[in-house]
Amino acid sequence: MSLLRLENVEKYYGSRSSLTKAVNDISFSVEKGEFTAIMGASGSGKTTLLNCISTIDRVTAGHIFLEDTDITSLKGKELNRFRRDKLGFIFQDFNLMDTLTAYENIALALSIQKRSAKETDKAVKAVAEQLGITDVLEKYPYQMSGGQKQRVASARAIVTEPKLVLADEPTGALDSKSAKLLLERFNYLNHEHGATIIMVTHDSFTASYASRVLFIKDGKLFNEINRGGDSRKQFFDKIIDVVTLLGGDVSDAL
Amino acid sequence: MLFKISLSNIRKSIKDYAVYFFTLVIGVAVFYVFNAIETQTAFLKVNEDQREMIKILTTAISGVSVFIAVVLGLLIVYASRFLMKRRNKEFALYMMLGMSKWKIAALLLCETVIIGIDSLIVGILIGTGLSQVMSAVVANLFEADMNDYRFTVSASAIIKTIFYFSIMYVVVILRSGVVIGRCRLITLMNSGRRSEKITMKNPWLCVIVFLISAAVLGWAYHTVGWDFEHITERRIGLAILAGIVSTFFIFWSVSGMLLRVIMSAKGVYHRGLNSFTFRQLSSKINTTIASMTVICLMLFVTICTLSTSFTIRNSMNKGVEDNFPVDFYGRFALHTHDPSDDPSDDSSYHTGNIDDVYAQQNMSIYDDFGEYHHFYDYIESNFTFDTFAGDRKEELTGSSMSIYAMMNFTISFLKLSDYNAVMKLYGQKQIELNDGEYAVSANAAGMPEMYDKLLEDSTEITVFGNTLRPGSKKCILSSFYPDIQASNTGTIIVPDNAVSEKYRGVDYFVGNYSAADKKGKEAAEKTARDHWNYVLRWYKSPTENGYMSGIETRIEAANNAIGIGAIVTFLGLYIGFIFLVSCGAILALKELSESADSMPRYMMLRKLGVEERDISKSIFRQSGIFFLLPLLLACLHSYAGMRFAKIGLDLLVTENYIKPIIFTAVILIAIYGGYFLLTFLGSKAMVKEQK
Numbered sequence: 001m002s003l004l005r006l007e008n009v010e011k012y013y014g015s016r017s018s019l020t021k022a023v024n025d026i027s028f029s030v031e032k033g034e035f036t037a038i039m040g041a042s043g044s045g046k047t048t049l050l051n052c053i054s055t056i057d058r059v060t061a062g063h064i065f066l067e068d069t070d071i072t073s074l075k076g077k078e079l080n081r082f083r084r085d086k087l088g089f090i091f092q093d094f095n096l097m098d099t100l101t102a103y104e105n106i107a108l109a110l111s112i113q114k115r116s117a118k119e120t121d122k123a124v125k126a127v128a129e130q131l132g133i134t135d136v137l138e139k140y141p142y143q144m145s146g147g148q149k150q151r152v153a154s155a156r157a158i159v160t161e162p163k164l165v166l167a168d169e170p171t172g173a174l175d176s177k178s179a180k181l182l183l184e185r186f187n188y189l190n191h192e193h194g195a196t197i198i199m200v201t202h203d204s205f206t207a208s209y210a211s212r213v214l215f216i217k218d219g220k221l222f223n224e225i226n227r228g229g230d231s232r233k234q235f236f237d238k239i240i241d242v243v244t245l246l247g248g249d250v251s252d253a254l
Numbered sequence: 255m256l257f258k259i260s261l262s263n264i265r266k267s268i269k270d271y272a273v274y275f276f277t278l279v280i281g282v283a284v285f286y287v288f289n290a291i292e293t294q295t296a297f298l299k300v301n302e303d304q305r306e307m308i309k310i311l312t313t314a315i316s317g318v319s320v321f322i323a324v325v326l327g328l329l330i331v332y333a334s335r336f337l338m339k340r341r342n343k344e345f346a347l348y349m350m351l352g353m354s355k356w357k358i359a360a361l362l363l364c365e366t367v368i369i370g371i372d373s374l375i376v377g378i379l380i381g382t383g384l385s386q387v388m389s390a391v392v393a394n395l396f397e398a399d400m401n402d403y404r405f406t407v408s409a410s411a412i413i414k415t416i417f418y419f420s421i422m423y424v425v426v427i428l429r430s431g432v433v434i435g436r437c438r439l440i441t442l443m444n445s446g447r448r449s450e451k452i453t454m455k456n457p458w459l460c461v462i463v464f465l466i467s468a469a470v471l472g473w474a475y476h477t478v479g480w481d482f483e484h485i486t487e488r489r490i491g492l493a494i495l496a497g498i499v500s501t502f503f504i505f506w507s508v509s510g511m512l513l514r515v516i517m518s519a520k521g522v523y524h525r526g527l528n529s530f531t532f533r534q535l536s537s538k539i540n541t542t543i544a545s546m547t548v549i550c551l552m553l554f555v556t557i558c559t560l561s562t563s564f565t566i567r568n569s570m571n572k573g574v575e576d577n578f579p580v581d582f583y584g585r586f587a588l589h590t591h592d593p594s595d596d597p598s599d600d601s602s603y604h605t606g607n608i609d610d611v612y613a614q615q616n617m618s619i620y621d622d623f624g625e626y627h628h629f630y631d632y633i634e635s636n637f638t639f640d641t642f643a644g645d646r647k648e649e650l651t652g653s654s655m656s657i658y659a660m661m662n663f664t665i666s667f668l669k670l671s672d673y674n675a676v677m678k679l680y681g682q683k684q685i686e687l688n689d690g691e692y693a694v695s696a697n698a699a700g701m702p703e704m705y706d707k708l709l710e711d712s713t714e715i716t717v718f719g720n721t722l723r724p725g726s727k728k729c730i731l732s733s734f735y736p737d738i739q740a741s742n743t744g745t746i747i748v749p750d751n752a753v754s755e756k757y758r759g760v761d762y763f764v765g766n767y768s769a770a771d772k773k774g775k776e777a778a779e780k781t782a783r784d785h786w787n788y789v790l791r792w793y794k795s796p797t798e799n800g801y802m803s804g805i806e807t808r809i810e811a812a813n814n815a816i817g818i819g820a821i822v823t824f825l826g827l828y829i830g831f832i833f834l835v836s837c838g839a840i841l842a843l844k845e846l847s848e849s850a851d852s853m854p855r856y857m858m859l860r861k862l863g864v865e866e867r868d869i870s871k872s873i874f875r876q877s878g879i880f881f882l883l884p885l886l887l888a889c890l891h892s893y894a895g896m897r898f899a900k901i902g903l904d905l906l907v908t909e910n911y912i913k914p915i916i917f918t919a920v921i922l923i924a925i926y927g928g929y930f931l932l933t934f935l936g937s938k939a940m941v942k943e944q945k
Contacts, residue, residue: 056861077865084863095858099533107524112864117520156862 002029003196004053004164009062011048022048024219035190035197037210039243045219046200047168053198054087054166055079066163084113088157088165092172094149096141102152103137109156127159131185147178151185158195167199171206183209204243208236215242222246260364273846273932274333275373277839281326281832282377286415287385288315288828293408294389298398303810307817311824318825319418322832327422329836334426336843338433345434346442359431366430370423374416382407395820455510464507467500474500479897501887502547509539527864527872535876538848539883545844546884549837553888556833557918558895563826564914567819570738574808574815578736579680580764581775582623582782583806586611587760589799605758606801615789619763622782626765627679629672631745633759634717638662639744642715643708663743666759667717668734669750676734679764685747691725693747695732697740705729705744720752735762738811779807830921838929845877849937856941873937881930
């Protein structure tokens with residue numbers, strides 16, 4: 001049974017006179033341990049889709065199931081609890097608390113789950129080790145580089161061992177070297193930890209680290225390719241092919 | 255166009271402006287209410303004494319109003335500067351669009367004028383309503399009847415309010431003009447983007463600074479609240495200065511230590527949102543140390559002013575009831591030598607008889623009264639408190655909290671028969687004495703306890719050639735003369751045969767009018783007073799050195815007590831209100847703007863799945879501690895301050911302090927707590943809103 005299942009999800013904006021179908025009847029499922037990338041041009045609806053999955057936004061129609069729970073029917077407190085316990089977030093602009101140190105930022109995710117201080121300390125140190133940020137733990141966000149910030153944010157996302165990690169353009173604000181480093185960490189987490197990751201991006205290079213890529217155009221699912229046994233380079237070329245098919249607008253973003 | 259923009263600006267930032275506007279309205283309303291007392295009370299039917307008191311009250315209020323206006327002016331300038339800072343981005347946009355600085359200044363002028371006029375209108379409307387209530391309060395205080403009451407609007411108060419507030423607004427406009435003129439586009443644009451730098455103070459330095467300031471503060475407390483022997487003006491001034499400086503450094507060090515302390519308790523720090531909450535709080539306090547200090551000191555002044563004024567008022571009213579048990583009290587004495595040689599020498603008052611004074615005009619004082627007693631006290635010129643206390647003086651004054659004991663004064667003597675007659679007239683307990691015995695009567699604060707100690711030793715006294723011993727080991731709590739407070743520092747009662755008439759001091763007359771009802775008494779009082787004044791005006795003194803005379807009446811004393819009580823209460827309330835509003839407003843503005851700035855942080859917390867309940871708990875804690883911190887230190891200050899006030903007020907006050915403190919707490923909770931609630935709800939709404 002798949003971990004995440006989307007059934008005919010739709011999300012409309014605006015009024016009857018000027019309706020925008022940001023997400024228009026999308027269905028797919030994600031297996032446990034998969035590293036999925038969602039690609040599309042800006043305005044294609046990929047971020048809206050991610051927001052729906054993360055329950056930050058509500059769907060207009062359709063259902064999203066995580067394991068057996070229909071998350072579109074969750075309300076208020078249940079929503080917060082669901083996000084707290086089941087999901088991990090990584091954002092383009094890191095979204096770290098500028099008043100807290102790296103350690104405290106990571107620990108915050110655990111302490112709002114009401115874990116004990118001892119447990120927290122162990123988990124934070126372990127995850128910092130995996131992401132190579134042990135030496136910046138006592139620093140504040142303004143003292144870190146973009147790559148370090150994003151790795152701290154990733155640590156915060158996975159420290160709670162969520163069912164699903166959602167990443168929205170995680171490399172968007174990083175230089176290519178930091179981006180590569182981060183994506184390698186994602187791969188590591190995916191392989192060694194079996195973390196299920198859904199990543200939204202418009203960058204083919206970033207997407208080529210995933211095991212599967214979904215393409216979205218104008219709110220609809222356009223294509224889907226699996227990496228299978230390909231090397232990252234071969235997979236990257238395949239992605240480029242699809243992007244070319246998609247039209248010039250995406251290649252602009254490359 | 256400008257007008258339209260400014261109007262929409264105000265509407266847009268209504269949340270920021272709400273507290274500002276609310277505070278302005280309260281300021282205007284309170285200002286109006288107190289300045290309208292004169293007009294409001296014009297219709298009240300009060301007697302001359304009370305009319306005079308109300309006049310003093312209104313004069314005092316207009317004097318204090320200048321001070322209040324300065325405080326409010328500072329508050330308004332602070333608040334407007336604060337609100338302007340929050341709009342830097344907006345100004346940057348205008349400038350980028352090519353708007354001239356003049357135009358922006360004109361825009362601000364428009365906004366200030368709109369807010370100013372609105373706040374004046376709303377404030378005066380509310381003030382007019384409240385001042386009707388105030389009339390009732392004044393009438394109640396002065397026990398005046400409200401039959402002729404009409405709804406009144408005080409034009410003079412309106413003009414005064416508009417005048418003072420216009421000046422404040424003009425200052426605000428000039429200031430914002432200067433600020434706009436000085437600012438540069440690039441700094442405006444970058445103002446929001448600068449990420450917050452977290453500076454941790456050196457914890458050891460904080461601990462050392464804290465310990466030093468706590469010690470200095472302790473010394474200051476001790477100086478004003480406990481160490482009364484060495485008290486001098488210089489030391490008080492020094493203590494106040496030390497208090498102010500150490501208050502600042504206590505906030506400085508606490509802001510550095512608070513976080514460290516909590517952080518060291520890992521279990522607490524990493525529980526729920528605690529780490530977030532305390533980081534927020536600590537950065538807030540770190541940037542507000544100066545304001546915190548000012549707020550703490552203002553709260554301290556408010557607490558002391560309010561509770562002291564209530565204490566004075568209560569004890570004033572009660573004082574007359576307790577200490578003025580007779581309708582009329584007159585005294586008369588001839589000077590044996592020129593009193594200006596040595597005014598403290600009581601022995602210059604000698605002999606003289608009120609009967610002679612009346613007799614010169616063929617009148618008799620006894621005609622004006624139903625029941626009365628006419629008597630002398632007796633004075634041995636070198637018998638003073640020091641004589642009585644002997645070598646125990648040092649020890650007694652050292653341990654005592656009575657300011658009287660530090661002075662030296664002549665103790666006068668009373669014949670037993672006179673004392674008992676007077677007590678009978680007052681409806682108080684009479685005493686018995688055997689030959690060769692004496693008794694002490696006193697009621698001024700601290701004095702009876704001191705006499706008790708001396709009487710325990712069976713101190714013998716030698717006066718007028720007789721040696722006497724105490725008949726009882728207890729000092730009698732009484733005073734042979736009426737007064738508005740308990741002020742008898744000590745009178746010795748001796749058997750009739752122990753004094754000789756040649757030591758006569760002052761001639762006293764106490765009596766009750768024969769009339770029973772209030773009207774009759776007032777008429778009788780007028781007659782008695784007229785007669786007294788008349789006979790003294792035409793009196794020819796047998797000696798060259800002149801004479802001393804004076805009368806006090808129960809009605810007059812009651813009026814004075816009410817009047818003084820009312821003046822003190824009104825001034826206390828006036829200052830207290832404005833100070834509390836200012837403190838609340840500063841904290842609220844700061845906290846609300848912090849919340850607005852922290853909006854992205856709260857949004858992120860939500861994305862992380864923090865429950866609403868935990869978020870509002872965090873906001874509650876943040877604003878709660880933020881409001882509580884200065885109040886806590888202010889309460890400590892006030893405890894020492896009140897001890898100091900108590901010693902000063904012992905001259906006036908014997909009342910207990912519980913009721914006034916409860917009153918003060920109620921007012922404090924109502925206003926300061928109100929601002930807290932407003933802040934909490936405002937922050938919560940602000941953080942919740944943009945999902």
